[in-house]
Amino acid sequence: MELMFTESYHVARADYTSAGHASASIKRQLKQIGVGGDVLRRVAVASYEVELNLVIHSLGGDLTLNVYPDCVELISSDTGPGIPDLKLAMKEGYSTANEMARSLGFGAGMGLPNMKRNADEFDIKSTVGVGTTITMGFHLRGN
Amino acid sequence: MEVRPYHSVRLAKDLCKGCTNCLKHCPTEAIRVRGGRAHILDTHCIDCGECIRVCENHAKVAVTDPLSMIKEFKYAIALPAPTLYGQFRGLQNPEYVIEALRCVGFADVYEVARGADVVTRAIREKLKQPDLPKPLISSACPAVVRLIQVRFPDLLDNVVDIRQPMEVAAHIAKAEFIKKNNCSPEEVGCFFITPCPAKMTAIRRPLGQKKSDVDGAISILEIYGQLLPFVEKMMNDPSYCPATKYGVAWSTSDGEANAVCPENSLSVDGINNVIRVLEEVENYKLTDLTYFEGNACLGGCVGGPLTFENNYVAKNTIRQMVKQMPDIHPDRDVPTSILNKYPMKNDAEILPRDAIKLDDNMAEAMKKMNRMNEIIERLPGYDCGSCGSPTCRSFAEDIVRGYCTEMDCIHNMRDKLKVMAQQMLELAQSERT
Numbered sequence: 001m002e003l004m005f006t007e008s009y010h011v012a013r014a015d016y017t018s019a020g021h022a023s024a025s026i027k028r029q030l031k032q033i034g035v036g037g038d039v040l041r042r043v044a045v046a047s048y049e050v051e052l053n054l055v056i057h058s059l060g061g062d063l064t065l066n067v068y069p070d071c072v073e074l075i076s077s078d079t080g081p082g083i084p085d086l087k088l089a090m091k092e093g094y095s096t097a098n099e100m101a102r103s104l105g106f107g108a109g110m111g112l113p114n115m116k117r118n119a120d121e122f123d124i125k126s127t128v129g130v131g132t133t134i135t136m137g138f139h140l141r142g143n
Numbered sequence: 144m145e146v147r148p149y150h151s152v153r154l155a156k157d158l159c160k161g162c163t164n165c166l167k168h169c170p171t172e173a174i175r176v177r178g179g180r181a182h183i184l185d186t187h188c189i190d191c192g193e194c195i196r197v198c199e200n201h202a203k204v205a206v207t208d209p210l211s212m213i214k215e216f217k218y219a220i221a222l223p224a225p226t227l228y229g230q231f232r233g234l235q236n237p238e239y240v241i242e243a244l245r246c247v248g249f250a251d252v253y254e255v256a257r258g259a260d261v262v263t264r265a266i267r268e269k270l271k272q273p274d275l276p277k278p279l280i281s282s283a284c285p286a287v288v289r290l291i292q293v294r295f296p297d298l299l300d301n302v303v304d305i306r307q308p309m310e311v312a313a314h315i316a317k318a319e320f321i322k323k324n325n326c327s328p329e330e331v332g333c334f335f336i337t338p339c340p341a342k343m344t345a346i347r348r349p350l351g352q353k354k355s356d357v358d359g360a361i362s363i364l365e366i367y368g369q370l371l372p373f374v375e376k377m378m379n380d381p382s383y384c385p386a387t388k389y390g391v392a393w394s395t396s397d398g399e400a401n402a403v404c405p406e407n408s409l410s411v412d413g414i415n416n417v418i419r420v421l422e423e424v425e426n427y428k429l430t431d432l433t434y435f436e437g438n439a440c441l442g443g444c445v446g447g448p449l450t451f452e453n454n455y456v457a458k459n460t461i462r463q464m465v466k467q468m469p470d471i472h473p474d475r476d477v478p479t480s481i482l483n484k485y486p487m488k489n490d491a492e493i494l495p496r497d498a499i500k501l502d503d504n505m506a507e508a509m510k511k512m513n514r515m516n517e518i519i520e521r522l523p524g525y526d527c528g529s530c531g532s533p534t535c536r537s538f539a540e541d542i543v544r545g546y547c548t549e550m551d552c553i554h555n556m557r558d559k560l561k562v563m564a565q566q567m568l569e570l571a572q573s574e575r576t
Contacts, residue, residue: 033509034500034501034508035505041297041425041427044426
């Protein structure tokens with residue numbers, strides 16, 4: 001399928017001051033493209049969660065927005081540390097967030113479940129020592 | 144039929160120097176400087192009046208109706224915004240202001256604070272319904288409602304479908320006056336005494352109503368000087384006031400939230416703060432909230448650009464006055480019969496005013512977005528406003544929309560000139576040898 005629009009954002013590890021900028025930019029651009037309604041709001045929620053996961057848990061990574069004629073895709077790809085037990089990580093309430101993140105109100109263990117709930121398609125692949133890639137798809141029905 | 148756009152906020156061409164003050168402060172990026180003066184984009188302007196506040200040359204003005212307009216009606220009813228009370232330092236009772244309004248020529252006065260009491264009850268009834276969107280967003284500040292139309296169209300379903308206090312007050316005032324005086328509706332005109340241009344626009348282009356019940360808006364600034372001598376004369380004579388302290392407090396930030404839903408509400412003032420919180424509402428981050436009150440002006444309506452008194456002093460005046468009023472909530476003071484007798488609900492839908500989309504066709508919009516991002520890469524990113532657009536990003540947007548060209552960026556133009564000058568020099572030298 002033809003890729004019509006793409007943009008990537010680098011998200012640095014533990015950069016709490018810029019956290020949320022990428023997802024805010026994604027939301028603004030989607031509005032300008034003409035994506036609205038429920039899809040826009042679900043992408044906004046999921047992109048925020050995934051961006052914060054990059055800040056809190058990863059060693060840094062990239063968040064990419066791809067827009068196809070009938071689908072919005074978000075890909076988060078980091079360079080580590082990787083998730084040892086994916087099943088446990090996907091469980092609501094489970095979190096490995098450190099003190100710093102918790103002191104800022106994060107670490108409720110709802111990030112990944114929230115992404116999965118908001119995306120129409122959700123895929124996560126992780127290798128310890130290599131990194132994690134999350135791919136989310138959002139269908140553009142009659143948008 | 145297409146409704147022609149109307150804005151109370153206008154430009155006084157002769158006074159505009161083409162500086163970038165308003166350009167940089169407009170919360171919806173509705174201003175461009177072209178040909179040496181500012182232009183307001185009809186599609187983006189929400190009539191909040193921020194530009195009126197920041198313009199050093201007084202080139203941004205609010206068009207309101209002159210006081211002389213009340214003579215066009217046999218009977219004119221004044222609808223004072225409770226903010227008006229906050230203009231008179233040390234005022235202990237709204238009744239003096241109401242009396243003063245009669246003295247300057249109004250046949251009758253109906254407090255918009257009373258309208259706010261009635262609306263408080265209507266919204267509290269509404270809040271009893273199950274499955275309401277969360278949070279329900281106040282419709283009282285027209286600038287905020289228009290902000291939602293323009294920037295957060297998905298939140299329009301959250302906006303409460305109850306009329307504004309000004310409209311409810313106008314409808315009741317007219318109906319009661321006609322009944323009491325046995326006159327015809329054409330003989331009676333209702334005039335809102337307004338703290339802001341946003342309300343003026345809401346009268347000419349109603350939000351959620353087919354037609355406004357208000358016939359004109361007179362700015363507080365215009366009427367203040369005429370009321371002052373009468374108010375000062377009466378200051379020593381206390382009497383009865385029909386609105387509750389809750390209705391009067393709607394003029395200050397948190398007044399509405401405190402009346403409507405003290406249990407679980409949020410009140411935000413200042414248009415940029417409102418934008419920040421609405422972003423969160425849009426991202427489903429405030430779904431545990433029942434009610435949201437947003438005011439475009441700092442401090443609430445007392446911070447309106449057409450007020451006389453500084454908003455902090457006005458807020459204090461209101462607070463001190465309200466302290467002396469009996470603590471009767473509209474729940475007890477407004478009879479249910481009023482809610483059934485007069486129209487409370489909107490009779491028209493509030494539609495999105497999409498000013499964000501780059502193109503109606505999504506594929507085209509994405510092409511433009513790609514081009515826009517390429518252009519942004521080439522711009523210096525100073526956001527200086529010299530090109531006439533508020534930021535480099537909006538400049539790139541204006542280029543893809545076809546309103547200007549990249550050479551309008553003076554920084555890029557200078558670099559290009561340097562290269563050209565060098566080329567010309569080389570050319571000149573090569574001919575000499």
